[in-house]
Amino acid sequence: MKLDRTIRYQADSDRDFGRQVMAVPGCERLKDCIQCGTCSGVCPLSIYMDHSPRQVMALTREGFKKEVLESRTIWLCASCYACSVECPRQIRITDIMYELKQRALRDRVYPKGLPTAVLAKEFAGMVHRNGRITESFLVVLLYLKTNWLEALGQWRLGLGLVRKGRFPFKLDAIRRRAELRRMLDPEPDDTSATAPPTDRRTP
Ligand code: SF4
């Protein structure tokens, strides 16, 4: 039988991770956290989280990247901002949660079957590809990637929506998608990404 160590040592951490997060505009004040636990106390969802908001702040600051990015906490955060309002050090905890979610998506370490994580990934991917979302496609993708059996139980509702034209099968997209992608993923030295567009024929 393999025994896993259940506590983490400082040597397991990636100090760069904490520094990188605190370098993001809006996340700088994380360094001032006094671990008072107010954020955990006011969070309406902390009882469902694997790490409380206070713990996520401490783990992030100390560079425990894996523990934070693989945590369900960041995906259970409902962005109610109660923690940010009450924090005595004015730490923007909700914004830090957003930053952690983005990093988890980028590193592909989000909990694969968790609906909120899957929804965030598919939503962002669709906006990135098409410039806007198509709710019908998003709902189908969400069910397929989380619980497709449950979708079968919703067939009556789906059929009703299709009949009323509320569930279109046509993917919605903006015309100049290439320009959008250049804005979202500019090359490091591509200063033209923010310049006015010149090629009006871009699809
Ligand atoms: S309320 Fe603010 S200072 Fe207190 S533990 Fe949470 S983030 Fe840290």
Ligand code: SF4
């Ligand atoms: S913003 Fe997120 S972490 Fe903060 S109190 Fe609300 S649900 Fe909890």
